[in-house]
Amino acid sequence: MSGPPRGYFRSLVFLLPALTFITVFVIAPSIATVFLSLYVDGQFSVAKYVEVVSERSPDKALIMITSRPESPPWGALVHNIIWMAIHIPLVTLLGLLLAYLLKYTFGSSVVKTIVFIGMVIPMVVGGLIIRFMFDEHVGVVPLVFNALGVDFLAKTWTNYPQLSLLALILGSVWLWTGFSLTVYSAALGSIPSSFIEAARIDGAGHWHIFWKIVFPLVRPATIIVVVMTMLWDLKIFDIVYVATLGGPGGSSNVLALVMYQYMARALDYEAASAVAVILTLLTLPPGLWLALRLRRGG
């Protein structure tokens, strides 16, 4: 800060419009949701939490212990966790690998633009395209498996419980790699090229340079990619709604969609609030980490 500290009455004029919006339409409703979830019939109670966590119908279950272990539905919460377990490593490695390859690629900005399109389009369109690509009649994925003779995968993925969740996760890799690529490209740009050149003169191959030099140097970017992807995976909604509506039989359901089903279908606002609070509690650790880090940098 340069200059003398100035009074907060004057700063208030600047802050007031935004803070009013945020208080009325973000903070107050967030707190109200917590209260809604904890008051049942005018009394403080965690009954709604017990209810939503122990729900057994596949369309609304968060955790299904009785489900067959080899295929979904396992419950929306478990689906979100599986989503993260597959999506985060794939997106992180693909983004970094591609960012590294693009340092030596002609027309790399064109490649970057193509991969980034997934980040620009509405996620509703993304969900439709996922359904399209995995459709038996018009999609390319079943066509390829048909040619390979893998009958099990040569059908409309979104119609089968064993495949619908996987189709969505792979689709979200396609959509979200543009994010990690962009972050990593920026990070790689700030590594002095002398580092890599020196290693090359010493006879290091690409693979060695990639794992031993580049990967440790872009650690801060990796953490950002992992945390942001985690937040994105927890909040995932649009593509699931459009591609499968959580189905078939709840096999691709996720937390955000369960919340919507309680609110809009069952009109159970307390249960919807309880699911929303659970979802928010999961986003808080990565969110808080991000906030502390961004404040320090900003």
Added chain:
Amino acid sequence: MRFRLQSRRLMRLLRVDIILINIIAWCFALVWLLPFIGVFMVSVRPYGEVIVKGWWNILDATFTMDNYIKAWSYDPYSVSGGYINSLIVALPATIVPVAAASLAAYGFSRFSFPLRSYLFLLIILLMALPQQIVVVPLFLLLKDLRLINTFPGIILVHSAWGMAWITFFMKNFFDILPREVEEAARVDGASDFKIFYNIVLPMSLPGILSASVLQFTWVWSSFFFELIFLIDPEKWVITQRIANMKGTYFVDWGLIAAGSVFAMAVPLAVYMLLQRYYIRGFVGWAVKG
């Protein structure tokens, strides 16, 4: 001599590497582009033909704009109506938060007041919230205010939701602006607001443009808030309309593909035309720090 030999061998090795790298990278790009090519091909051909031959089969293909014409006026979820509604929502829901959040960001950047850093931390934390946490009470509030199923209602919600990240983004921008001119103007007796309006804002146009471009495309692409707050199909924005664009008895991919092209055309055009600002804004809030 020895050195030259070594460097030549290195060059040859590098060249093989680089050819391989180029092939891999471009194959990757092609795979990533393939879904869009597919959607485009289905959108410009009669669906009956696509079903029989496959969209990847371009021998003796028939090209037609029928799908686009049908989607544009598809009853009752026409793209034309969706475009108008999306613009009615997205334009004010960009201008309002960018204006208010820029003011707040300047306050955070240039003034000191109690709890400033905690308040700012809270604002950054809000960026991580899922939209699900606010919609039930907001639904009840907007119903009381008779704003449910109205454009002003959804504009208010989007404006508030965009406020946090735009404040964060613009504060970062203001922090790196040089202060000399502001100090000089202050010595000359200019008021805080005059300094902000006449000096800071014009200098900040690139930042404001970045924030606006991102906010506009995000509101345009938004779906969940609309699903909750816009019930009447007449009011539906473009994303809601294409999500409901199915054929009567079967999934008409020709129609959906054309609708999808319409829906993504606007954010894609914004991105292509203002790519520098888009990426700067994008990287600015994701990577800063």
